Amino acid sequence: MEAFADFKSQGKIRQGGVSNFTPAMMEESRDTFKIVTNQVGYHLFDFRPEAEIMPFCRENNMGIMAYGSLAHGLLTGAMSPETKFEDDDWRRSLMAFGQPLFKGETFL
Template sequence: GALAELVAAGKIGHVGVSNYDTVQMEEFAATLPVETVQPPYHLFRREIEAELLPYCRARDIGVLVYGPLAHGLLTGTLTPHTTFAADDWRGASSVFTGDTYRRNLATVSALATFAGELGITVSQLAIAWTLANPAVHVAIVGARQVVHVQDSLGATEVWLSAADLAEIETIMAAATPVAGPSPEGM
């Protein structure tokens, strides 16, 4: 209700939500239409494909996904020996330790090989894959260095064919799905 008042007063132009599922979006829409949603989405975390993305596409709701590089997993820079800072949640996460981590690093290596065949980086492949979904409008990519920004921008020039997408699916068949922390847990 407060957001509807702000829109009516001209103080804000648009309203979006973050980490909402379809039930929450329906509840929100009883007061004000949802214009955008911001969910996590990457090659290892695809649960939004089942319900949220079709829901948004059918209702013309903008989708701004975050985390397309899977918290660094899809950069191709992590190894089984990578250590994380004491305040980095990944150091205590089963996603970044043990058998799941090693298995997913092997999947990233296979993706990197395929990306190399296409003349791109594995990061660009991961971002381009995310943007290839017709329900996704924007991929929010974090970066710690200018070179990371430049690499990510290169993904906007990548077009993945149906055969490329099928090859990515084949590679991902060996992966273990992963999630990250909720924003509240970071």
């Protein structure tokens, strides 16, 4: 956050945002740099930001930017139960409502 503050004092940036910060992390940065937005993963299978992150941002006049809004491709219609992911594809570990979205290599 000190780098953000330095860049702002040098006129290199006007504002700054963060990604995947918890309320505690945003609170900790408050004295160093004013965060204007927090980018979080948010989609129909993952509402976790609604519990703490979104209320904190609302109370502190910070914006929210969502990424993965189509569940990282799962809601595009491009995948089916036959879709197989490689072992190193991070989407294999996605959860929906606390349950894995995949059984073995296939999308449920």
